[in-house]
Amino acid sequence: MVGLSVYLGSGLGDKLSFHLKQYIQKLLKVNMEGPYGSEWPTEEKVKRKEMVAPEARYIFVYEDTNVDGSQISSMPENEKSSSHTDAIVGFVHYRFIMEEEVPVLYVYELQLESRVQGKGLGKFLMDLVERIAIKNRVGAVMLTVQKKNLLAMNFYMAKLGYIVSAISPSRVYPLTGLETSYEILCKAFEAKSAFEVRTFSLAICCLKQCCRI
Numbered sequence: 001m002v003g004l005s006v007y008l009g010s011g012l013g014d015k016l017s018f019h020l021k022q023y024i025q026k027l028l029k030v031n032m033e034g035p036y037g038s039e040w041p042t043e044e045k046v047k048r049k050e051m052v053a054p055e056a057r058y059i060f061v062y063e064d065t066n067v068d069g070s071q072i073s074s075m076p077e078n079e080k081s082s083s084h085t086d087a088i089v090g091f092v093h094y095r096f097i098m099e100e101e102v103p104v105l106y107v108y109e110l111q112l113e114s115r116v117q118g119k120g121l122g123k124f125l126m127d128l129v130e131r132i133a134i135k136n137r138v139g140a141v142m143l144t145v146q147k148k149n150l151l152a153m154n155f156y157m158a159k160l161g162y163i164v165s166a167i168s169p170s171r172v173y174p175l176t177g178l179e180t181s182y183e184i185l186c187k188a189f190e191a192k193s194a195f196e197v198r199t200f201s202l203a204i205c206c207l208k209q210c211c212r213i
Contacts, residue, residue, distance in 0.1 A: 011060060
């Protein structure tokens with residue numbers, strides 16, 4: 001990372017402090033209202049429910065302005081308090097779920113303040129998420145990206161090597177004319193072949209049922 005010194009903290013959706021909830025809501029609105037456009041009011045309500053779910057897991061990023069240079073560390077237990085929300089600069093919200101009968105780590109949100117974007121922090125966090133996925137032996141990391149969010153699409157696909165998932169609407173319903181505002185991206189690990197075959201087979205079944213072919 002370039003010119004950043006940060007602490008990493010963790011949390012659960014149903015254990016968030018009032019200040020963290022406020023911060024998450026504010027950053028989501030700042031970063032996502034544009035890409036969602038007219039869909040944002042509805043989507044915002046969905047995201048507010050998602051963020052406090054018991055299964056929601058968080059990585060919080062706190063900037064340490066007292067340290068020069070680039071550094072990453074875990075926040076000491078005795079320093080984890082609501083006062084640190086003043087230094088928070090972003091977060092990752094992820095969950096372990098079953099996607100089409102395949103265990104995956106799904107990234108619900110990766111949100112960073114604009115002033116710390118473009119410094120390698122997002123790539124570092126996704127690398128960390130992928131390590132967590134591999135350690136927990138899930139088949140892939142998956143996430144949803146708005147098509148209008150071209151910077152995010154380029155970040156995940158060109159820089160991190162994610163691909164459009166076999167269960168993304170653009171691949172499941174290419175012949176029906178169904179248009180959606182998002183793509184589902186994924187990166188499979190050691191079980192890549194089995195994961196892709198399984199999800200693609202399920203996607204074909206859905207397509208056949210939809211088109212009655």
